[in-house]
Amino acid sequence: MTLPPILQSWVYDARAQRVTLVACMLLYAVSPVPEFWITQLNYIAMYSLVILGLVLLTGIGGLTSFGQAAFVGIGAYTSAYLCTSMGWSPWLTVFAGLFITAVSALVLGWLTLRMSGHYLPLATIAWGLSLYYLMGNVDGLGKYDGILDVPPILLFGWDISQGRSFFVLAWGMVLFGAFALQNLLDSRTGRAIRAMRSSTLMAEAMGVDTLRHKIGIFLIAALFASISGWLFAHFQRTVNPSPFSLKFGIEYLFMAVLGGAGYVWGAISGALMTKLLEDELQVLLPKLLGTSGSYEVIVFGIVLVLVLKYLPDGMWSLVGRYLPKPQRVNDWQGAKPLAERAKPAHGDTVLEVQKIRKQFGGLTAVNDISFSIKAGQIVGLIGPNGAGKSTTFNLITGVLGLTSGEVSFCGQPIGGLPSREIARRGVSRTFQHVKMIPELSVLENVALGAQLRGHKDAVSSMLRLDRAEEQSLMREAARQLERIGMGHAMHEQAGNLAMGPQRLLEIARALCSDPALLLLDEPAAGLRHKEKQALISVLRQLRSEGMSILLVEHDMDLVMDVTDHIVVMEFGTKLMDGTPQEVQQSPKVRAAYLGVEH
Numbered sequence: 001m002t003l004p005p006i007l008q009s010w011v012y013d014a015r016a017q018r019v020t021l022v023a024c025m026l027l028y029a030v031s032p033v034p035e036f037w038i039t040q041l042n043y044i045a046m047y048s049l050v051i052l053g054l055v056l057l058t059g060i061g062g063l064t065s066f067g068q069a070a071f072v073g074i075g076a077y078t079s080a081y082l083c084t085s086m087g088w089s090p091w092l093t094v095f096a097g098l099f100i101t102a103v104s105a106l107v108l109g110w111l112t113l114r115m116s117g118h119y120l121p122l123a124t125i126a127w128g129l130s131l132y133y134l135m136g137n138v139d140g141l142g143k144y145d146g147i148l149d150v151p152p153i154l155l156f157g158w159d160i161s162q163g164r165s166f167f168v169l170a171w172g173m174v175l176f177g178a179f180a181l182q183n184l185l186d187s188r189t190g191r192a193i194r195a196m197r198s199s200t201l202m203a204e205a206m207g208v209d210t211l212r213h214k215i216g217i218f219l220i221a222a223l224f225a226s227i228s229g230w231l232f233a234h235f236q237r238t239v240n241p242s243p244f245s246l247k248f249g250i251e252y253l254f255m256a257v258l259g260g261a262g263y264v265w266g267a268i269s270g271a272l273m274t275k276l277l278e279d280e281l282q283v284l285l286p287k288l289l290g291t292s293g294s295y296e297v298i299v300f301g302i303v304l305v306l307v308l309k310y311l312p313d314g315m316w317s318l319v320g321r322y323l324p325k326p327q328r329v330n331d332w333q334g335a336k337p338l339a340e341r342a343k344p345a346h347g348d349t350v351l352e353v354q355k356i357r358k359q360f361g362g363l364t365a366v367n368d369i370s371f372s373i374k375a376g377q378i379v380g381l382i383g384p385n386g387a388g389k390s391t392t393f394n395l396i397t398g399v400l401g402l403t404s405g406e407v408s409f410c411g412q413p414i415g416g417l418p419s420r421e422i423a424r425r426g427v428s429r430t431f432q433h434v435k436m437i438p439e440l441s442v443l444e445n446v447a448l449g450a451q452l453r454g455h456k457d458a459v460s461s462m463l464r465l466d467r468a469e470e471q472s473l474m475r476e477a478a479r480q481l482e483r484i485g486m487g488h489a490m491h492e493q494a495g496n497l498a499m500g501p502q503r504l505l506e507i508a509r510a511l512c513s514d515p516a517l518l519l520l521d522e523p524a525a526g527l528r529h530k531e532k533q534a535l536i537s538v539l540r541q542l543r544s545e546g547m548s549i550l551l552v553e554h555d556m557d558l559v560m561d562v563t564d565h566i567v568v569m570e571f572g573t574k575l576m577d578g579t580p581q582e583v584q585q586s587p588k589v590r591a592a593y594l595g596v597e598h
């Protein structure tokens with residue numbers, strides 16, 4: 001299907017789409033729609049703000065919170081209390097609410113997010129429950145009756161907390177929040193969050209501080225909820241605990257999941273569908289059943305189960321697949337190149353591994369292994385399956401802690417450092433089992449490797465102040481892809497690649513970090529003959545540029561062809577090391593390794 005040119009340019013122009021959305025919003029506000037439909041959409045706007053936070057936290061970040069309604073409550077109660085008891089202006093109380101929300105989100109996040117598994121969902125349930133009882137039992141907050149007579153929001157004396165002006169205020173905030181979120185997702189920070197969801201281990205190896213990012217998205221989601229609460233308090237002109245109970249915390253999650261928590265517009269449409277369906281059912285169900293009661297809750301439960309089963313990405317995935325995917329334009333030609341690190345001089349010792357050992361319970365996977373790598377050297381690490389090669393990689397890169405021994409990089413001990421710190425110093429790696437972000441393009445996946453070479457934070461990204469740096473990152477990613485012969489595939493979705501190209505993607509990503517030492521875990525597995533030849537010439541080229549490489553590989557022709565030195569492992573111990581010729585001629589190796597393999 002080809003679109004007419006004018007539509008096509010609109011489809012690929014994010015700015016034009018945003019202007020259109022704002023224009024539609026304003027048109028709706030001044031159009032003669034009945035007041036009822038303005039009020040309905042005012043509620044949907046307030047839900048949408050909360051749900052935008054859940055897109056980031058749950059849909060993209062993979063963290064579940066049942067406690068968002070409690071953050072809405074903090075925003076609402078802070079503003080209601082300070083306005084009625086202290087006479088503050090709502091324009092001040094919004095910041096007070098954000099501050100209290102931020103403090104509670106940071107404390108809660110810091111306590112729970114370091115632990116993996118279900119701690120966060122459980123903690124947010126406890127949080128939602130306890131805040132509800134707190135709001136309902138404090139005298140100063142009016143107990144379960146709440147706070148009455150909350151003042152309106154005035155703008156130059158004009159009440160903007162009702163009807164059409166509130167519609168513009170609330171939807172203005174939703175659109176601004178949605179655009180900021182889209183900007184964030186399409187940035188260095190966005191890639192880090194997606195990487196963290198797909199593999200914490202890989203994200204850390206790319207230099208991402210995953211705990212900081214988890215706490216960060218928890219904080220942003222809480223702040224969105226707090227703003228919604230502020231709007232709610234002044235729209236309703238009264239607050240009481242019930243809209244901030246756990247039930248609503250679950251309902252927000254329901255709306256996001258129903259619409260599609262992974263998509264900004266999906267989640268908002270989830271709020272729309274839920275609200276409209278709820279209204280219809282509240283009228284229809286009592287008629288059908290002949291008695292009144294909250295039967296719509298049962299229908300929602302059934303709908304959610306069906307959606308989760310048949311459309312796990314939400315209703316939006318039905319629409320989303322027909323929407324054209326906006327392509328990244330190759331506009332980075334003029335971008336500034338990224339700074340490069342000072343590399344060790346040719347022949348200097350880059351990596352020194354001294355008697356490293358790793359024990360898994362009774363099994364000694366790596367048993368006092370020692371070797372070293374000089375700048376401009378390719379060292380092969382070979383041995384049968386289970387010999388301990390990948391474990392050795394994980395010990396060098398900080399993924400696993402050493403049981404004993406020491407690793408130094410460029411003369412500095414690195415044993416015991418977290419893997420992102422080792423990455424920062426210039427050690428980069430690929431994984432035996434490819435780890436990438438399948439939903440992003442090849443180019444964006446490779447740009448993740450340059451994570452530590454960019455510096456723009458989440459706020460600059462949300463405000464689109466990161467474009468120059470982003471172009472430099474893309475330029476570098478494109479350069480590394482070209483270098484490895486993958487330039488033609490840069491706009492493809494990474495998850496659609498065959499095994500061979502996926503491995504090449506990982507190498508390009510590792511190179512993007514401008515490493516001084518590259519660790520490749522079985523890079524040729526699954527590669528076709530031509531791809532192997534290309535890999536060999538890339539490895540040679542890298543060596544001639546002074547790169548040091550540690551290579552684990554089963555393809556013996558490739559290993560013998562490119563390596564300068566080989567370490568042979570068997571059952572965790574070093575069998576021998578020497579030049580490729582020495583290794584090939586060693587009867588010990590033939591017996592233990594080549595004999596087994598061939």
Ligand code: ADP
Pocket residue numbers: 360363365383384385386387388389390391392
């Ligand atoms: P290679 O990469 O040489 O095939 P590995 O380093 O993956 O070998 O594994 C070496 C040995 O350590 C194997 O016996 C493997 O089962 C064991 N091993 C690896 N990782 C773990 C782990 N996380 N826990 C327990 N045992 C492990």
Ligand code: MG
Pocket residue numbers: 389390391432
């Ligand atoms: Mg392995």
